[in-house]
Amino acid sequence: MPGLLLDTLRGAQTDSESGRPIWLMRQAGRYLPEYRALRAEKGGFLALVYDTDAAAEITLQPIDRFGFDGAILFSDILIVPYAMGQDLQFLVGEGPRLSPRLVDHALESLDAVPERLSPIYETVRKVRGQLAVDKTMLGFAGSPWTVATYMVAGEGSRDQHDTRAMAYRDPAAFQAIIDAVTQVTVEYLCGQIKAGAEAVQLFDSWAGTLSPAQFTRWVIAPNAAIVAAVKARHPETPIIGFPKGAGEKLPAYARETGVDAVGIDETIDPLWAARELPAGMPVQGNLDPLLLLAGGEDLEHGALAVLDAFADRPHVFNLGHGIGQHTPIANVERLLATVRGWKRG
Template sequence: MSGLLLRTLRGENASERPIWLMRQAGRYLPEYRALRAEKGGFLALVYDSDAAAEITLQPIRRFGFDGAILFSDILIVPYAMGQDLEFLVGEGPRLSPRLVDTALDGLRAAPERLEPIYATVAKVKAGLGAGRTLLGFAGSPWTVATYMVAGEGSRDQHVTRAMAYRDPKGFQAIIDAIVEVTVDYLAGQVRAGAEAVQLFDSWAGSLAPAEFERWVIAPNAAIVTRLKAHFPSLPVIGFPKGAGEKLPAYARETGVDALGLDETIDPFWAAKALPEGLPVQGNFDPLLIEAGGPEIDRQATRILDAFADRPHVFNLGHGIGQHTPIAHVEQLLAVVRGWRRP
């Protein structure tokens, strides 16, 4: 029998709620920090399939979450498209050459860089056990493009937004190329054992409405359509962070099976505004789980109650912070595990 998380993503509104946390495999866990100190830098861990599988499974062993999210990074796609990738301590990821300076066709594709990720998925699947769902993921084309164009992250994606206005045809070619690789990449994860996938659009909130339609909704719809052609029953979670009032249009037009909500979205508004019966995921504030206190119980219960009448996967509004105490995660987990739909 399928686990609670997978059933919920497929539309079942059970009396209890599944839970997993974005970035649950990572720096807040002492076992992760110990393994990283032993193995080396972030990219080295991602490409060590044994280590990456171990990291993916660590929060399952400690907390018993309903889903395991693959330990990897959204920038594996541009790395496979031929950009060089490095993670600088204290500065974050860097891609080169930047596509604001270099033509897309100047990159030499390296699809072999995806193979170790599939090996990780297979290892996790073998060790996950029954009743828990393995989640694959990729970055959505707009967010991936912001890094490919600028070579790094930014607060407002100025370089990429300006390029999209200045040269929409050239930028469309970048988006189309990302869609192609992303479909292949996610299909490879599914063949290796992923049972659901999430599309992370961390910078979706930086776009004006017309640009959101073109650079967020349209490419995500293309990915969903093409994945469904190969895997009709595969649940696809869309997470357009910062989309706000554009969420209902995203939900209707992309064809995603479930919608991730960030912490800025009022859950009672979302429960009324989003398509009836659509599973939702979220949207507890990552800073609150880090801060702790009785407000964890109150806010978690408020979210659970708001989504009582539709399928709901409890999660954070974005990734868990590296300074989050283990006890706070356990407190949140107890609230979710103790809640039942009225």
């Protein structure tokens, strides 16, 4: 029995008594008191990721509390460059740091450490072993463009200046980085699927900063390569593509990457997306995370507007990006009740 979420990602138009399937990006995280307690006990973020018992427990926490339809692996997109040989640290109040920065060092200077991926697979195995059969185990990876922005600059930035400049200045060198990330990402996703992931998501969090031509080269092309390679090995596993900020380039992404479902962020008009995306393609999204933070009647109205907009196609309810750490538990409960109670008119 695959469950509501997996059925929907495979293209089923569900009209279940349970409403539409729902999970939330970053649903395993700091807004949960049980997560904060475990993190205080165990230590920093990377230590939690590599403690497979703790990582499995965190992955399951929002399922235990809310009963979401999918459990998203507790990990980070920067595990891939970590396995490629960059050092990874999460600095309190500053976020992740990778070194050496590839804006200053050659890709060839890195010594790969592929065994850094193995504990992530073990977490997937542990979660899938504890997850109810009607809940979907979701794996993920960062898309090559987004991962490369961190590898080049060593950290996140608002406009990805260093990486965009490198892509224009030395496209051959940057292509080599993209190709290397693509290759590792294929193996990483296939490893998660082999360990028990039933669907996977590609996060392209910084896709919105690129021109149309650059978007085609650095977002669509590498994601298409990943999808083709993963599908060759695991044709039954749905792949969700999430190019945050893609805007009017979203339909081309949906058509040309080969993803099974497309995630949309909160800046996209869901009525436009429902009209412009390929007919019958499952869509995921797209409530504003800040509306979930604010709560109240506007939260219900916003959720219903998203549900109604996608009433005539397979739809996975989600946020337009990750849930905020200060989001009240009561607001999540109210959202869940709204989604579970929705009926297609």
